[in-house]
Amino acid sequence: MKMDSESTNQHHEAVCPGKKEKLVQLQTERPALDLDTVRARVAETKGPEFWRSLEELAGSAEFQEMMHREFPKGASEWLDGVSRRGFLKLMSASLALAGMTACTKQPLEPIVPYVRQPEDVVPGRPMFYATAFELSGYATPILVESHLFRPTKIEGNPQHPVSQGGTDVFAQASILGMYDPDRSQTITYLGETRTWGAFLEAFRAPLSIQKGLGGAGIRILTQTISSPTLADQMRSFLKAFPQAKWHVYDPGGRDNALAGAQMAFGQAVETQYKLDAADVIVSLDADFLASGFPGMTRYARDFASRRNPDAGAMNRLYVVESTPSPAGAKADHHLPMRAADIEGFARALASALGVHAGSGAQQGEAQRFLEAIAKELQAHRGSSVVIPGEHQPPAVHALAHAINQILGNVGKTVVFTDPVDANPVNQTDSLRDLVADMRGGKVDILIILGGNPAYESPADLGFADALKSTNIPMRVHLGLYHDETAELCQWHINETHYLEQWGDTRAYEGTVSIVQPLIAPLYSGRSKHEFVAYLSGLSEASGHDLVRSYWQKQHAGQDFELFWKRALNDGWIQGTAFEPKQVALKSEFGSPATVDANALEINYRRDPSVFDGRFANNGWLQELPKPMTKLTWDNPVMMAPVMADRLGLKSEDVIKISLNGKSIAAPLWLQAGHPDKSITVFLGYGRTRAGRVGTGAGYNAYEIRYSAMPWLATGVSIEKTGTTYKLASTQGYQTMETPVGERPLVRTTSLEDYKKDPEFAREEEPDADETLYPHGNGHIQPEGWDYTKEPYAWGMAIDLNKCVGCNNCIVACQSENNIPIVGKEQVNKGRHMHWLRVDAYYQGDRNNPRAHFQPVPCMQCEAAPCELVCPVGATVHSTEGLNDMVYNRCVGTRYCSNNCPYKVRRFNFLLFQDWETPQLKMMRNPDVTVRSRGVMEKCTYCVQRINQHRIDSEREDRKIADGELQTACQQSCPANAIVFGNINDPNSQVSKLKAQSRNYSLLADLNTRPRTTYLAEIKNPNPELQA
C-alpha cells in the first residue's frame, strides 16, 4: 500500500475523535500486502539483513508505520459506535461523582479455615508433587505447584533422569485444560444427564450377553497407551472376553516409524538418539526440536549442550525438510525439499555411504548438499546420527537405520528399544478393521476410551459415518469433552483429567512415572483405569488401588511401601528404562518410489499449538504464536513465496484444496523457506464441538486426509477462490527499530569467523554518564545509585545458540503470572498480553533463509526510558535493579509503552481477565496480582519468586544460592537457554555468561543498560558447503 502525503493527512484527521465516519477507516488494521510492491522492492533494493516478515523484507509503508508504534494502528482507538468524545461527555457526570467516592471501602471478606488441617500443610506456602503429563503415550515428567491443594503451575522435574527439568508447551498448558469450564461435567445418555448408576443399569444386560459370547461383539478403541497398568488391565479384560478386540488409533500415530523398523530389522523397535554424543546430526524431515516429538525435551537439552562455541566441539546440524520448523531454523545447513523427494535423497545418501539402497544421484544444490553430508558422516563414524522424520514413509526410516548402522552409530548415538506403545499395531489398519466390523454388523458394544475419532480419523474410512449410520446398540465414549465423537455415541462418560487421577506412563526411553492426582476430580468422572476395571467386573475399584496393586505385583522385594513412596516422591521408578535391544539389519528397502517432479504435493502436520486437535479449547495454546509463522487462533496453508508469485496468490487469500474428490477452503500463508510445488496443511482445527474457545477456529484438514497417505499426498489441486481471510499473526508487531545494517538485534556469525573475532557481537557502549537522565538510574532512586553495593542485582542472559524457539517459556510465563488471553480479534489489533515473546528473524534468501529465534522479556533497563515518562510513578526502579510495575498506581496513560524501545509492555485495553468463572479463579497464582482493565503490565523477572526466596534465605540467615531461584521461563526451558541470577556475584552462572565475549545488549546505543542480555548465535557451517 502506498501512502502519499495526502493519505497521511487523512490519517491524522481520522485519529481526531468525534469524526465517526472517518474513525471507521481505522478498523482496517494492517492493510494487506501488495504483492507487486513487494516483488518490485525486493528486486530493486537491498532489504534489511534480518527480517521478521515478508512485509519487512519489502520495506513496505505499512510496516514502517507499524514499527513506530508500540501498538498497531487502531489498538488504542475507541472503535465502538459511540465516539470517544461522546463517551467522555456522557461519562463526565458520573466521573465527577466517582471522584467523590474514588476512595474505596473494602468489602468484608470471609476467611475459611480447615476443620481438621492436614498435617503437612502450611497455609501460604505451595507444595510440589511429582507426576507426569502424557501425550500420545509419551510422558513428560513434571512437578506441579499446589496451593492448598489447588494445582496452579506445571514445572519440569529437574531430578528426572530423562527430562532434567524441561517441559514442552503442551505440558505447560495442560493446567488450563484441567480447569477448562467447557470440559464435560456429567455422564450423558443421548445428551441428557444421567448418573453412573443409570449407566451401570443400562450396561449390565448387554455386557452379560457378551460374557456368554466371549465378548465377540465388544470393540474397544483407545489412543496410544504406554501405561503399564492400563495395558495389563486391557490384557486381563481380553482374557476374560477372548473374542473382544482392542483397536488403537492416534491421528499422529507412529505407523511409519514402526513400519520402518520392521522393514530394517524385522521387528517394531523404537529409536532413541543420544544427541549429546553426536558431532554431526542429519535430519531427514525430522522436527526433533518441536513440542510433540517424542523425547523433545531431552533432545533439545542434549542438542543445546553441544552448541557452545567456547567449550568442547560444537555439533553440526544438517536439515532437509519439507516444512519450515524449529529444527530447520537451528540448522547449520538447511535444504528445503519436497517431502516426496526426501526418500530419493535418503536413498542417494545411503548409497553414497555404502548401503545398497538403489538409485539416486541428486541434482544441483541437493547433490552438493548430499556429498557434503556423506563426507561429514564418513568422517564422524560413531559420533553422528541420521534422524528420519515421523512423517516420512517407512523406507526413509529403514534407510536412516541402515546408515546409522553402517556408520557404527548404533549403541553410541542411536539406541533401539522396545516401543513405549503397549500395543504397537499399525493404527491405520487397526481403525480400518474396526470400521469394517462396524459396517459388517459385528459390533454390539463399542467403547471409545479417549480420543476423538469421529473428528480425527482419515476421511476415506468414514468412521463418523459408520458411527452414525450403523446400528451399534451400545456406543460408549469416555472423554474429557462432549466432542464430535461423544455426539455420535449414546453414552458419554466424563473422564477425569490426568491431574485428577491415578495412573502411570512411560517417558520416551521407557522410564515409568506414576501419575498422581493433584486435586479431587472437579466434576467427578472416571479414569480409563477405573472404566476398564469396571468392564472387568471391578465396578468400584479406585484408580489408586489399581495402579498400586499392579506395581505391588511387579515389585519383588519386601520393601514395597518404601518403593512406592519413593516412586511418588521422585516422580519416576528406578530401573524401568528399556534395555537397548540388539537388532540385525536386513538389507531390504523396497523399490524406489517414482516421484513426479512437477506434481503438487500436500503435507499434513499436527499443529504446533493445538496438536491433533485435542488442545483446541485451550486458550493459552490457541493464542500462542506458532514458532515459525507467529500465527494465532488459526491454521494456515503454508506455501513458498515463489510458488505464490507464480500463481498470483498472496497471504490470506483463501484457496480451495481438492484431493480425491473432497475439498476444503483454507487461508494461505506465505512462508519463507518452504519448498516449491508443495503445500503444508495443519491438523487440529475446524472443530465443531471443541468448546467456546476452539469451536469454529480454522479449517479442518482431516477432511482431505486419507488413510493410505496420512502425512503426504500428491495429486492435490488448488484453486483461487477470490476471497480473503484475516489471519492473526504477531510476527509484524512489537518490532524494534535499528538502522539497516548497523547493530542488528540478532547477532550471528560462523564458528570460523567467531574464532577470528570473538568480540564481534560487542559494540562500544556509550559511557554510563552520557545520559540526560538523572545520573544513576531514573528519577526515583537517589542520584548515583550504586547497584554493585547491593547484595543482589538481578540479571538474565539468554543464549541464542541454545534457544530452539519451542515457545515453552511463553506458556510458562503465562501460567506463572496470570496472563490473560485476548482472542483473535484483539490479537489482530496487537493487544495480545504475552510478557515474553519469541521473535523469529529470517536472514537472506526468502527461498531458503536462515532463521533465528530471540526470546524478548522486559530488559529491566537500569536507565529505563519508561520510568521517566510515567506521570504517576507507577513504574520505578527497585534497589536490586528491577523495573517495578505497580499496578495499583497505574492510570493507563500508556506513555511508558510508547517510550519503551523494546516494546515489551502490554496494556489491558479491555477487561481481558476472566473475573467470573469459578474454575479459572482457582487456577490463578495467588502470589501475583490479577490485573484489571486499564492497567499496564510487563515481565517482572518473576518478582514473586525473588521475594519468596529472599525471605526464606534471610530467615535462615544466608544468601540466595545461585540456581536456587529460577524464573518461570528459565525453570522449564528444555534447552537451558535462559539463565537468571545475581550479577553482583561474579561466580554466578549468569555473571559467567555475561562475561563471555558473545554477550551483547539489545539497542545498547540507547544507553538503557539492559539487565537482560543475549549471547550471540554462532552457526557451525561446513566450510565446503559455504564456498
Added chain:
Amino acid sequence: MAAIALWACIEFQRSPYVTYAAVAKPQPVPFSHQHHVAGLGIDCRYCHTSVEVSSFAGIPPTKTCMNCHQQIWTAAPLLEPVRESFRSGKSLVWTRVNDLPDFVYFNHSIHINKGVGCNTCHGPVDRMPLMYNYASLQMEWCLDCHRAPQKYLRPRDQVFNMRYEQPSGAKPITVGGKQYTDQLALGTDLVKEYKLRTVSDITSCSTCHR
C-alpha cells in the same frame, strides 16, 4: 473551598469508617482474644501456627478449638457453631479482620524474624474482647515503619510478648549484655544485628506490590 473538600476527602479515607480500624466485624462466634491470651495465657502460635514460616499466619482449624472445648464449656450455647462445624465437617466462616488489598503481598514470617512484635501492628490483642484491626493498614502506616524500622524493632525473644514495653529510663532493657534506655539506640543496633535490608531496599515497590 476546594482545599477543604479535598482535605475532607482525605480524612474521610483515613477514617475508621473506611479502614475499619478499631471496628469489630461480625463473626460467627464472639471469640475473645482477651480471655484466651491474657486470661488463659495461650501463646499466639498455638493457633496461628504458620506465622514464623509463611506469609500467612494461619487461622486455626476447628480442631484447634475442640482440643480444649471437647473438655470444657462443652455445652455452652455460644460454642454451638464450633461444635456443629466439628460434627459436620463444614468450616466456620469467619470475617477477615486484618484485610489488605489484593495487590499487597505481606509476609508474616520475615517480620517476626526481624523483630517486629505482634502487637506493634495488631495492637493490644490481649485486651480485645472482640477482635478489631488496630491500625489503618494503609500504605502510609506501613511506610512509617519501613522508612524507620528502628522506631519499632524489639529483641526476637520479645516478639510474642503482648505486654512488651519499649525501653525507657525507668524501664531499661538489656540485650546481649548491653543496657538500653532508649528505643532508637536499641532499634538502631537491632537493625544491624538482624541484618535488615536498607530503607531504600524495603521501600522499593516490589517489596510489597507485584
